Structures are given as C-alpha cells and as structure tokens.
C-alpha cells in the first residue's frame with residue numbers, strides 16, 4: 001500500500017483498476033509523485049517551480065479512488081487537480097479530461113492566481129505535472145540535446161567540443177542541461193543556489209562533478225575546454241552573482257543560457273536571501289520578494305546580454321527570464337532570442353516534437369525492445385539513431401522506465417501502432433502509454449517561448465491549443481488536458497496535452513492511428529496557417545487537407 005510519503009506506481013500486469021484504460025492514468029499519476037521522479041513529492045510538486053499533480057492529498061485520494069472504480073464508458077473530470085465529476089460517455093471518449101490553472105484573461109496574473117490557490121480553488125499544473133505524463137529529467141533531455149546540437153551546428157561546426165557553456169538552474173528540467181552539453185561533446189558550468197539539486201544530478205549521472213568554490217570550478221572547466229574533453233561542473237551559488245562575476249573576470253565562455261525557475265518570481269532566489277530562508281521570506285512578503293527576484297534577474301540577464309555583446313551564443317531557454325528582467329527594469333532584456341525561433345521552429349514545421357512513452361510493466365527490457373523497434377522503423381534518421389543509442393547507454397530511468405524522441409507528422413502513429421502490436425504479441429510484458437510534452441508544435445500558444453516571433457505575428461492567438469485538445473478528445477485519446485501558464489508562467493501561455501494507451505487491442509490500434517496522426521498534424525496545420533513554406537511542403541507531401549487550398 002502506498003503512503004503519501006512514498007508513492008510508487010504498481011508494476012507488472014496485475015490490475016488495480018478495472019482495465020488498462022484506467023490503470024494507465026492511475027499508474028502515471030502515482031509515477032509523477034514517486035520520490036524518484038518528483039522534485040518535492042511531499043507537497044505534490046512534480047517539477048517546474050510549483051507544478052503539481054493534484055490539488056491536495058484529499059483530492060489525490062479521491063482521484064485514485066475514482067480511477068480504481070471508473071468504467072470504460074465513463075469519464076472523470078479534473079479541475080485544477082481536484083476530481084469534480086464522473087459522466088457517462090462511451091468507449092472512444094477519454095477516460096479523464098483535465099483543465100488546470102485556467103483563468104479569464106483580465107484575471108490571469110500571479111497575484112490573482114496565488115489568491116485563488118491560497119483559497120484552495122486552483123493549482124499550478126505546469127505542463128506534464130498536472131497532466132500525469134512527466135517522466136523525470138529524461139523528458140527534457142532530448143529536447144535540450146537537440147537544442148544544443150542545433151546551436152553547435154549553427155555556430156561551432158557541428159560539435160561543442162572545445163567550447164564552454166554557462167547556464168543556471170539544475171532542477172527537474174534544467175538538470176538535463178549538463179548531460180545534453182556533454183552528449184554534444186562540450187564543457188559546461190552550471191550554477192544552482194541549492195546544493196541538493198546539484199547533488200541529485202550527480203547521483204543520477206546527469207552531472208559529472210560539483211563544487212562550492214567558484215575559482216575551483218573555473219579551473220576545472222577551463223582545463224577540460226583546453227583538453228577538448230566533455231565535462232560538466234556544477235557550482236553552488238546565485239546566478240545573479242556568478243554570471244556577472246564570470247563576465248568581469250573575462251572567462252572564455254562560448255554559449256550562455258539559463259533554466260532557473262524564472263517564470264515564477266517566488267521560485268527564483270534573489271541575492272541576499274539564503275536557501276533556508278527562501279520559503280518563509282516568499283510567504284512573508286510575496287510582493288517585496290517578487291521585486292527583489294526581478295532585480296536579481298535583471299542583473300543576471302544584463303550579464304547574458306553583455307556575454308552576447310562579447311561574441312557568445314546566447315539564448316533564453318523558455319523560462320521567461322527576459323520578461324521578468326524587463327519588469328525588473330533592464331531595458332535590453334530582449335536583445336537575445338528565445339530558443340524556439342533560434343533553434344527549434346524548423347522541426348515544429350514538420351510536426352516534430354517530444355514524443356514519449358512509458359512502460360507500465362516497470363520493466364526496462366520493455367523500453368530496450370521499443371528502442372530497437374524505433375531504430376528499425378526509421379532506419380535513415382541519423383540524429384534519431386544517435387540519440388536513441390546514446391539514451392539507451394546513458395539515461396538513468398526515474399520512476400517507470402520511459403523513452404523520449406522527437407518524431408513528426410505521419411511518423412508518430414507508425415511507432416504507436418508498432419508498440420501496440422508488440423503488446424499484443426507479448427514482445428512487451430505489459431501495455432505502454434504514449435504521450436508528449438505540451439511543448440509541441442501544435443499544442444501551445446506561448447509568445448515568449450514556443451510561438452515567439454511567428455511569421456504572421458500570431459504569437460498570442462490561443463485558439464490553436466484549444467483546437468488541438470478538442471481534436472485529441474474527438475480522436476480517441478485516453479486522457480486530454482488543457483492548461484494555462486505552463487513553462488513561462490501565469491498569463492503567458494495556454495497549452496494542451498494528450499496521452500494514449502497501447503494495450504494491444506484492435507480498438508487501441510484504431511485510436512492510436514487517429515490520435516498520433518491528428519495530434520502532430522495540428523502542428524503542421526498551425527505553421528501552414530502562419531505562412532511557413534516548409535510546413536506547406538510537408539502538408540502537401542504527407543497529405544494534410546488544408547481547406548483554404550481547396551475549391
């Protein structure tokens with residue numbers, strides 16, 4: 001029996017719920033709160049500042065109770081982490097529909113959100129925390145690997161060998177950065193105020209070594225850069241202090257980014273506050289704390305802009321630090337680009353994005369078998385081969401074994417159908433769930449991140465993620481979620497997610513074909529509509545119907 005202190009999803013083929021369609025969300029909710037997976041499981045926080053899996057423990061217990069008894073023609077509705085109703089639907093309908101953190105436009109700001117949260121009426125769902133498809137740091141590792149690979153291609157002749165990258169934040173997502181840099185053969189210095197975050201990354205093999213001493217850290221990274229040896233070094237300290245110091249000392253840094261939790265000013269530690277005082281200070285005076293955090297972010301971002309002035313490759317890694325620094329009074333904050341326009345958009349045009357799956361059996365052999373299947377299915381995709389092979393060797397599973405790789409429109413369903421066959425034939429020992437991050441090509445409106453600088457200026461149009469969620473619901477996804485504020489904070493994004501269960505049945509195959517075709521299809525559609533030519537070519541080649549082209 002799980003306790004609230006030590007939640008762990010069931011493994012193996014014995015069902016707790018009535019079918020795999022409900023066992024899957026049950027296991028994935030529990031997996032999100034597994035201490036091996038969640039950053040702060042005791043307070044239901046999975047990752048990304050305060051991204052939670054359920055509103056409170058009473059709500060968690062009620063979700064578990066309901067999923068355990070839910071029938072295959074019923075749908076559970078979850079409102080910001082609290083189960084609020086069960087309705088009779090049908091077997092093609094999702095078993096769970098989730099809406100997290102949504103607020104009406106004029107009310108969509110952190111103070112109002114926090115007021116409602118304190119009143120027990122909402123919770124922050126981040127992207128995959130409240131939608132139960134977080135798979136630990138690996139989830140972001142591949143996207144981070146791809147981003148650094150694209151930067152290496154653009155600036156450093158295809159490899160980061162002999163280069164030094166500086167970044168901040170070694171949390172749930174940010175912790176992927178050191179391994180992503182070393183997988184691209186580079187050297188990285190990562191700054192975090194909280195030593196325990198760096199210790200965790202060392203323990204899980206995402207970070208090579210750490211120190212409390214900046215001089216020592218500088219000596220180590222410069223030696224590795226000189227020797228062209230991949231190496232990651234963590235240093236304990238405040239990024240607002242350390243970034244300007246490194247600039248001042250003229251340390252030869254080639255690339256700079258950051259993944260502290262800047263999207264939430266209460267989750268960014270200002271200079272002058274210790275880690276031990278953090279929570280109490282933020283609770284005592286949230287307004288004053290926000291101002292101090294923004295002033296510190298302004299200092300950090302000023303250093304980043306000046307690193308760019310000095311010739312470094314600098315980009316915002318999707319945490320809103322530029323917007324917060326501007327609120328903190330730094331005018332040049334937007335002088336460097338976000339990572340999507342800088343490196344990711346061409347992939348989004350193809351409907352490519354973070355496709356992921358988890359083995360409900362808990363058996364790593366199931367993931368090894370799916371890795372082999374992916375390599376066989378896409379024999380000509382070199383980047384995919386490099387990634388899947390390296391991930392198989394280097395990625396430490398956190399919670400249920402899982403894998404991620406970026407696949408596009410008219411590719412994802414092939415993988416899904418193959419996995420479903422493997423469940424049916426017994427090649428896999430239990431069903432798998434197939435989902436994705438909300439950070440995908442057709443499922444998010446986020447003007448400081450995924451939809452920054454869209455060609456037609458449609459950055460803030462949020463009809464697209466709503467249509468994506470509705471289409472996934474209509475296509476047979478097992479659970480569908482619609483969130484606000486993930487990644488970049490309240491008021492700044494609207495996004496949707498889907499997860500589908502491959503249980504080896506013919507019905508699952510039919511649903512998988514539709515969902516895993518239509519879901520990335522909305523990404524191609526969104527970029528066709530915005531005027532991207534590569535997206536239009538993909539739509540023509542792969543047979544996406546665009547009504548404005550017909551007639």
Ligand code: NAD
Pocket residue numbers: 039047048049050140143168169170171172173174175191192193194197237238239240259260261262263264267268269270296317318319320439486487488
């Ligand atoms: P997290 O809360 O798990 O970790 C944040 C880390 O930042 C913590 O370890 C914290 O100690 C550290 N930190 C806070 N203030 C600091 C300071 N002043 N100096 C140094 N370290 C400091 O968050 P996470 O899940 O790692 O996400 C980090 C950010 O990245 C979030 O804003 C998130 O929204 C964003 N994000 C980006 C992507 C992407 O694809 N680019 C994806 C997910 C999340």
